[in-house]
Amino acid sequence: MLDFLSMVFTIDFFYSIFRITAPILFATLGAVVVEKAGISNIGLEGIMMSSALFGSLTAYWSGAWYVGVLVALAVGIVLGFVMGFFAFNLKTDIILTGIAMNMVGSGGMLFLVRVITNLTEGRAMASTTSLITANLQIPAVHIPLLEDIPILGPILSGHSVLTYLAFILVFLTWVMLYKTSLGLNIRSVGENPNAASSVGISVIRIKYIAIAFSGAMAGLGGAFMSMYYAMGWSQDMVAGRGFIALAAQAMGAGEPLGSMLAAMVFGFAQAFGIKVSAIGVDSNLVSPIPYVVTILGLVVFALVARRRAKHQHSAAALEKLASKA
Amino acid sequence: MKKVLAMILALAMVFALAACGGTTETEAPATDAPATEAPATEAPSTEAPATEAPAKVYNVCNLVNGNLGDKSFFDSCESGLEELEAAGRITYTTIEMGGTEEDQPTWLSTLYEVSESGEYDLIICGTYQMPDYLNEVAAEYPDQKYLIYDSEASQPNVVNINYKQNDMGYLVGVFAASMTTDTTLDMINEDAVIGFVGGVDSPVINDFLYGYILGAQSVNPDIKVDTRYTNDYVDTAIAKEYGLSMINDNNCDIIWGCAGNAGNGAVEAALETGKAWFIGVDSDQELTLSADLAAITLSSGLKNIGDSLVWFFDQWDAGEDLFGQNILLGIAEGGVGIVTDKNYATYASDETKAAVEAAQEAIVSGELTVPTAIGDESGALEELRDSVRP
Numbered sequence: 137m138l139d140f141l142s143m144v145f146t147i148d149f150f151y152s153i154f155r156i157t158a159p160i161l162f163a164t165l166g167a168v169v170v171e172k173a174g175i176s177n178i179g180l181e182g183i184m185m186s187s188a189l190f191g192s193l194t195a196y197w198s199g200a201w202y203v204g205v206l207v208a209l210a211v212g213i214v215l216g217f218v219m220g221f222f223a224f225n226l227k228t229d230i231i232l233t234g235i236a237m238n239m240v241g242s243g244g245m246l247f248l249v250r251v252i253t254n255l256t257e258g259r260a261m262a263s264t265t266s267l268i269t270a271n272l273q274i275p276a277v278h279i280p281l282l283e284d285i286p287i288l289g290p291i292l293s294g295h296s297v298l299t300y301l302a303f304i305l306v307f308l309t310w311v312m313l314y315k316t317s318l319g320l321n322i323r324s325v326g327e328n329p330n331a332a333s334s335v336g337i338s339v340i341r342i343k344y345i346a347i348a349f350s351g352a353m354a355g356l357g358g359a360f361m362s363m364y365y366a367m368g369w370s371q372d373m374v375a376g377r378g379f380i381a382l383a384a385q386a387m388g389a390g391e392p393l394g395s396m397l398a399a400m401v402f403g404f405a406q407a408f409g410i411k412v413s414a415i416g417v418d419s420n421l422v423s424p425i426p427y428v429v430t431i432l433g434l435v436v437f438a439l440v441a442r443r444r445a446k447h448q449h450s451a452a453a454l455e456k457l458a459s460k461a
Numbered sequence: 462m463k464k465v466l467a468m469i470l471a472l473a474m475v476f477a478l479a480a481c482g483g484t485t486e487t488e489a490p491a492t493d494a495p496a497t498e499a500p501a502t503e504a505p506s507t508e509a510p511a512t513e514a515p516a517k518v519y520n521v522c523n524l525v526n527g528n529l530g531d532k533s534f535f536d537s538c539e540s541g542l543e544e545l546e547a548a549g550r551i552t553y554t555t556i557e558m559g560g561t562e563e564d565q566p567t568w569l570s571t572l573y574e575v576s577e578s579g580e581y582d583l584i585i586c587g588t589y590q591m592p593d594y595l596n597e598v599a600a601e602y603p604d605q606k607y608l609i610y611d612s613e614a615s616q617p618n619v620v621n622i623n624y625k626q627n628d629m630g631y632l633v634g635v636f637a638a639s640m641t642t643d644t645t646l647d648m649i650n651e652d653a654v655i656g657f658v659g660g661v662d663s664p665v666i667n668d669f670l671y672g673y674i675l676g677a678q679s680v681n682p683d684i685k686v687d688t689r690y691t692n693d694y695v696d697t698a699i700a701k702e703y704g705l706s707m708i709n710d711n712n713c714d715i716i717w718g719c720a721g722n723a724g725n726g727a728v729e730a731a732l733e734t735g736k737a738w739f740i741g742v743d744s745d746q747e748l749t750l751s752a753d754l755a756a757i758t759l760s761s762g763l764k765n766i767g768d769s770l771v772w773f774f775d776q777w778d779a780g781e782d783l784f785g786q787n788i789l790l791g792i793a794e795g796g797v798g799i800v801t802d803k804n805y806a807t808y809a810s811d812e813t814k815a816a817v818e819a820a821q822e823a824i825v826s827g828e829l830t831v832p833t834a835i836g837d838e839s840g841a842l843e844e845l846r847d848s849v850r851p
Contacts, residue, residue: 148709152702159698265697265725270732270753366697367729367751370722375696410702414710416850419662419690 144411150291152410157403158299159184159357159365159374163381164388164399165302165309166353171390172313173346174326178234179219180354181378182241187211187358189245189264189369193252196267201274205298205359212355216348223347224340238378246371263370264362274298274364296364298356303396305353310392322346354378380430387433389441398433405429519582519774521545521553522575526568526590528557533744534587534611534766541767542585545774554581565590572598576605587611587766595619606784608773610766617785622769625791626665627672627831628824629762632792632799633740634676635820636760637715638684639813640738646808648736648757649714654685654851656713656737658703658727660694660720667834669719669742669762671842674849675831680816685851687711694721697729704730708737711851715759718742728754745800760805768795791831792824 163180170177187208195204219237223230249264274296283293313319324332325342333339357377362369380402388395409425523542525535545551556575558568568591575584576598586595587610599607599616607619614621637655644651657673659666670688677684689703700720704727707713716731717740718724728739728746732753739754741747741761750758772794776783790796799805799817809817823829834842 143710146710148705152705156702263722263725265722265754266749266751269751361698366701366726367732367754370695370697370725372695373697373722375693375699406699406702410699410706411710413689413703414687414706416847419692423690423692 140415143415144408146411147287147290149407149411151294152407153400153403154292154295154299154303155365155403156406157400158296158302159360160377160380160384160402161302161306161396161399162298162353162357162360163378164384164395165305165392166350166357167381167385168388168390168392168395169309169313169322169353170346170350171385172326173322173343174329175223175230175343175347176234176382177216177219177347177350178231178379178382179215179237179241180234180350180357180381181374181376182234182237182239183212183215183351183354184358184361184374184378185238185241185245185369185372186215187355188362188373189249189358191355191359192264192268192272192362192369193249195272195363196264199272201272201363204272204363205274205356208359208363209352209355212351212353212358213348214351215355216351217344219351220344220347224343241374242372245369249369264368265366265370266368268363268368270367272363273367274360296360298360298364301356302360306392306396313392318342318345357381380426383430383434387430387437389437401433402426402430517582517778518549519551519777520580521551522581522584523553523555524568524571524575524584524586524591525555525557526559526564526586526588528559529555532748534764537744537764537766538585538587538610538770539767541765541770544767545771550774550778569594569597573601576602579605582606583608585610585770608770610769611764613787619785620773620783621787622773622796623787623789624764624769624796625789625831625833626668626797627833628791629742629764629797629799630669630672630674631676631679631824631831632672632797632817632820633717633760633762634673634678635680636676636799636805636809636813636817637673637717637740638677638680639816640759640809641684641715642681643810643813645810648738650712650736652685652712652714652851653681653683654687654712654714656687656704656707656711656716656727657689658700658707658716658718658720658724659688659690660723661692662690664835664837666690666719667842669717670846671834672831673717674845676820678849679820684849685711686846686849687713687851688846691720691723691726694723697723697726700724700726701730701733703727704737705734708734713737713851715740717762725750725754728758731757741800747800747803756804758804759808760800763798763800765795765798768798772796792821793827 163184166180190211191204191208194207195201219233222228223233276294276296277300279293283289321337321342325337325339329339361374366373384398384402385395387398405426409422413419413422521542523538527535529535529539539555542553546553556571558564558571572594575581583606585608589612591609592612592614595607595609595614596616599614599619603618605618609619610622641649641655642653643649655677657670659670674686677686687707689707691700691703693699700723704716707716708730714737716727716737718727719742731737731739738757738759741758743764746761747755747758769790772790792798
């Protein structure tokens with residue numbers, strides 16, 4: 137047992153949690169903000185896939201990784217606006233719009249990559265792996281001082297620029313939501329759009345900002361996928377991370393910090409699964425681990441929330457009694 | 462509001478134009494080719510008796526459900542046909558039908574067109590995307606002969622050519638096991654551990670694995686093979702995680718990736734750690750990966766579409782009627798092999814090359830038969846897989 141533990145909980149295990157969590161965390165932050173505005177954006181997955189393609193292609197054309205990241209960000213924002221245009225102006229169902237976005241991200245990008253680059257493969261699906269070399273990848277950062285600390289150093293240092301950005305953005309998102317008037321507007325639009333508009337907030341403008349923000353986050357997540365995690369874009373490479381982000385948002389009760397922890401639980405489970413497969417556990421048992429953990433997490437969350445509601449309820453009842461007496 | 466709508470419409474039109482541009486380009490050779498080939502088809506029929514050629518010169522149509530230049534199946538198929546034409550055995554026309562979703566409707570209509578024309582002795586197509594179309598058309602034209610490679614149709618006038626992954630795996634296994642203890646090579650460690658990243662724990666993928674393990678054991682009975690399945694053919698990132706774990710936890714220094722696009726995650730893991738080499742699958746991946754990744758790709762297990770076509774015409778000339786059959790080609794028929802130039806030629810020692818050649822000869826001569834995982838219910842592979850875990 138001790139052997140097993142020392143084999144699993146190694147330095148690169150903890151290091152990999154951050155790497156696995158980062159793309160999910162980006163999308164999770166997008167989901168947190170957009171849900172605060174009362175919108176369910178299930179198209180995060182599709183936006184990630186689209187940004188992943190354009191990010192890796194522009195990095196190739198420009199020869200600079202940061203151009204790719206910025207374009208991925210821009211594509212995310214544009215697609216967020218496109219979703220918003222359909223959902224808010226043309227009044228399509230937001231869920232259906234999200235499904236459409238996911239289809240665009242999968243089939244549409246396959247179509248575009250063939251139109252743009254003429255890349256085809258005989259049997260496997262197309263990918264831009266042939267274009268991306270290591271110097272077009274998002275670079276890793278070694279933090280001076282921190283990297284010299286034993287154990288903690290190699291775990292926390294040496295991640296990509298975007299990995300750090302993801303965790304910094306958790307804080308910034310919290311500040312935005314709770315310390316700025318924009319955040320207040322977003323929350324009020326989500327909780328009661330009629331009340332918000334009665335005090336002069338343009339509900340549609342706030343909704344656009346929220347969905348564009350979610351697009352931007354998904355765009356960064358996409359850039360992480362194709363420009364750091366994997367080399368280049370390939371079809372469906374996001375592989376459900378956009379949906380996991382929605383689950384993380386729900387598990388984290390829609391708060392930035394809680395959702396970050398939920399995303400990290402998922403990252404932990406994924407990393408755990410990979411380590412467990414190293415000692416020969418059947419792959420069919422390993423690959424569901426992250427999803428099982430997600431379900432368990434949701435159950436625990438629901439139980440805690442219910443108990444808390446009960447407590448509040450009984451506390452309120454006691455107060456009532458006390459005031460009567 | 463109106464302006465936004467106008468913008469979107471304009472965008473849509475640009476896309477439509479781009480799409481049109483793409484298809485006309487790819488179809489251009491298709492419409493030109495038959496016109497220029499037409500006289501060629503008449504020529505052999507008149508010349509055949511004069512030159513006393515014993516074998517018939519076949520007129521072949523090669524339908525490509527994509528484009529040439531893929532450095533993979535389509536190019537391999539084309540080179541086989543070129544070889545046959547140069548030998549004066551066939552004349553052929555290649556039609557590039559394009560590979561996008563938008564091109565798919567033309568696959569069926571093109572199949573109908575070339576079948577209707579009746580001028581071809583054989584119509585060739587391939588890949589997993591074609592059987593449905595082929596089944597429909599082949600049933601309509603029972604007198605027309607068809608060949609499909611790397612897939613399977615179910616009509617009596619179609620010959621289905623598939624490839625023995627287990628034979629390929631055996632060669633790759635022999636190669637990998639020989640390399641993994643050759644510490645004179647950069648990045649190779651002392652441990653005799655090699656890796657395998659498969660797509661799904663399924664008979665087809667395990668067929669690769671079965672040969673791989675047995676081939677490796679033939680070189681070194683104590684070899685360890687770390688097998689991981691991504692349970693996915695698209696998630697490159699998770700394949701990379703598995704690759705990193707194989708390299709860091711189990712000291713794998715050579716990984717064979719058999720998981721479609723996801724398999725490339727293994728070579729990315731090797732590049733990132735700088736501690737392992739990669740072996741590709743199906744086509745020569747040194748040609749399709751980017752420079753950094755190709756540099757650490759030692760070789761690739763190959764499906765030789767071109768050679769398998771030459772083999773088929775040999776059989777046809779010999780009077781074999783293979784239509785309606787499912788044919789599995791292995792090393793003996795040249796259907797599968799291993800890339801032996803570029804990095805292989807540079808890095809493999811003479812002993813390694815000799816071991817691979819010896820294995821190849823043993824299989825060709827029939828001394829050695831590699832068992833298959835397809836249809837094997839005995840659980841022998843699972844037992845073997847567990848016994849060689851590091």
